[in-house]
Structures are given as C-alpha cells and as structure tokens.
Amino acid sequence: MNIIQLLFWFLSVLAVFSALMMVTSKNPVYSVLWLIGTFFAISGHYILLNAQFLAIVNIIVYAGAIMVLFLFVIMLMNLNRETEPRKNRWLKMAGAVAGGCLLLVLVAALKETAGKEQFAMVNEGNIGLIRNLGKELFTTYVVPFEISSVLFLSAMVGAVVIGKKD
Amino acid sequence: MPVINYIYIAIALFSIGVVGVLTRRNAIIIFMCIELMLNAVNLMLVAFSKMHQNAAILAGDLAGNAGSDGQLFVFFIMVVAAAEVSVGLAIIVMMYRNIHSVDINFLNRLKH
Known part of the structure; x- marks a missing residue:
C-alpha cells in the first residue's frame, strides 16, 4: 500500500466519520465544527486528485465563508446549548432506515455497472490547475459566469429584504 | 485509484x-446536511472529471483538457x-424572529 492509497483511505475515513458525528451530535456548534472537518477532508481529496483550484475554493468558500455564517447565526440565536426537544424514537429510526435503504439501493445499482475498472487520475494531470480552469471559464463558460454574478446580486438583495425588520 | 472508490465515498x-x-428537527442542522449532500456530489464530479482525463490520455490526447467541464460544474x-x-x-433568522424557535415541527401552519 503506497502513500497515495494510505492518504486516500485516511481522508475517506475522516470524511465519513466527521459526517456521522455531524449528524449525531446534539449541540449545533459541534455539528458545525464536525462539518468543517468533513470539508477539509474533501479538500484533501481534491488535492489528491490534483484539483488544486477547487481545493482552495472549497476551503475558502465552504469552510471559510459558509460555515462562519452558520456559526454566526447559531450564536446570534443563542442555540449553543442542547435545546432540541425529545423526539419520537420511532420516527428517528424510520429516518435512519430510509437513509440506509437509499445507501443499499445505490450500492446495489452500482454492482453490475459498466466502467467500474476505470481509473481516476491521481496526483497528476493538469486540468485542475488554475491556468487551465481560468482559460476554460472565461472562454467557453463566460455566459454562465456572468449570469452567476446576477444570481449573487439577487441573493444579496433577497437576503437583505428577507432579513429586514418590518 | 479506481473511480468506484470515490463513488462509494460520495454515496456514503x-x-x-x-x-x-x-x-433532525433543527432547521440549521437540516440545512447543513443539504450542504453535505452538495459536497458529496462535488467530490463525485471531480473524480469523474479526472477519470475522463485519464481516458483521454490513454486514447492519445495528451495536450487536450478533457474533463475540465466537470470541475467547472463544481x-x-x-x-x-x-x-x-x-x-x-x-x-431561518426571520423564522426564529417570528416563532422564537428553529424547530421545524412548529412550521405546520399549512396543515390546519
């Protein structure tokens, strides 16, 4: 087992474990922190796949901006204690069973699929570098890029309008 | 790395x-779970883009940028x-201001 496989399994176990802890922990602040751990593990996967631009953007946008926003909202609402009331145990179990069934169905659907022997290129290849992606983004995808700026503007206006005290 | 490993992790x-x-019943945690699902899809898209690049290089296309579409989708x-x-x-902040809770079970006004 070489170093790349070792890193791959380490990051995978870290991501899945952090996600499980995020779902199961009672305190919302701990949930946010575990989710940040998951995002860092996924960024490590991106670096392993040599998608360096996406790794950096994932850390800056998700772990940096979005999770700080979540943390601020939780602290503004003073939710950093275990306020979640006792809930029907059967409903919880039904949710877990339904999610497990989804997992089972997806794994079973992959069992007979073609192309399982394809390999993802790890630790080499230059399409994830910022030079390549920037060239592609500003030539082929320039119209969606501009439209996303309009989306951001509307999201900003919408957040201000919704959050305004009336 | 076989791409099936990445698919299994994304599914998990x-x-x-x-x-x-x-x-969960806390609206903020439900929102965070949605973010987790989006990230699983992102991981799978990146793995597939690298898979396409690998296939293109095996087919002899050394200088092309096959597969960069997936990363732009991400x-x-x-x-x-x-x-x-x-x-x-x-x-969610507006909802907390109105009903002083983020429990989604209080959001059942459409039921009555």
Whole structure:
C-alpha cells in the first residue's frame, strides 16, 4: 500500500466519520465544527486528485465563508446549548432506515455497472490547475459566469429584504 | 485509484446527509446536511472529471483538457450554494424572529 492509497483511505475515513458525528451530535456548534472537518477532508481529496483550484475554493468558500455564517447565526440565536426537544424514537429510526435503504439501493445499482475498472487520475494531470480552469471559464463558460454574478446580486438583495425588520 | 472508490465515498456522504435531513428537527442542522449532500456530489464530479482525463490520455490526447467541464460544474455548484446559504439563513433568522424557535415541527401552519 503506497502513500497515495494510505492518504486516500485516511481522508475517506475522516470524511465519513466527521459526517456521522455531524449528524449525531446534539449541540449545533459541534455539528458545525464536525462539518468543517468533513470539508477539509474533501479538500484533501481534491488535492489528491490534483484539483488544486477547487481545493482552495472549497476551503475558502465552504469552510471559510459558509460555515462562519452558520456559526454566526447559531450564536446570534443563542442555540449553543442542547435545546432540541425529545423526539419520537420511532420516527428517528424510520429516518435512519430510509437513509440506509437509499445507501443499499445505490450500492446495489452500482454492482453490475459498466466502467467500474476505470481509473481516476491521481496526483497528476493538469486540468485542475488554475491556468487551465481560468482559460476554460472565461472562454467557453463566460455566459454562465456572468449570469452567476446576477444570481449573487439577487441573493444579496433577497437576503437583505428577507432579513429586514418590518 | 479506481473511480468506484470515490463513488462509494460520495454515496456514503450523500446517505448520511439524507439521514440527517430525515432525523433532525433543527432547521440549521437540516440545512447543513443539504450542504453535505452538495459536497458529496462535488467530490463525485471531480473524480469523474479526472477519470475522463485519464481516458483521454490513454486514447492519445495528451495536450487536450478533457474533463475540465466537470470541475467547472463544481465551481458553479459552489457559487449557487453560497447564494442559497445567504438566502436560506435569512429565512431561518426571520423564522426564529417570528416563532422564537428553529424547530421545524412548529412550521405546520399549512396543515390546519
């Protein structure tokens, strides 16, 4: 087992474990922190796949901006204690069973699929570098890029309008 | 690395997100589980883009940038997720201001 496989399994176990802890922990602040751990593990996967631009953007946008926003909202609402009331145990179990069934169905659907022997290129290849992606983004995808700026503007206006005290 | 490993991990993360949405009642945690599902899809798209590049190089296309579409899709998913989070958290804050709770079981006014 070489170093790349070792890193791959380490990051995978870290991501899945952090996600499980995020779902199961009672305190919302701990949930946010575990989710940040998951995002860092996924960024490590991106670096392993040599998608360096996406790794950096994932850390800056998700772990940096979005999770700080979540943390601020939780602290503004003073939710950093275990306020979640006792809930029907059967409903919880039904949710877990339904999610497990989804997992089972997806794994079973992959069992007979073609192309399982394809390999993802790890630790080499230059399409994830910022030079390549920037060239592609500003030539082929320039119209969606501009439209996303309009989306951001509307999201900003919408957040201000919704959050305004009336 | 076989691409099936990445698919299994993405499926696991996505299912954990679905279980979180179904079992938790705190609206903020449900929102975080949705973010987790988006990230699982992102991981799978990046793995598939690298798979396409590998196939293109094996087919003899050494200088092309086959597969960079997938990574740009991931970029746009991140853009949309950022916009979605800003609006969604504003809605949750408004909901907390009105009913003084983020428990989604209090949001059953449409039922009556």
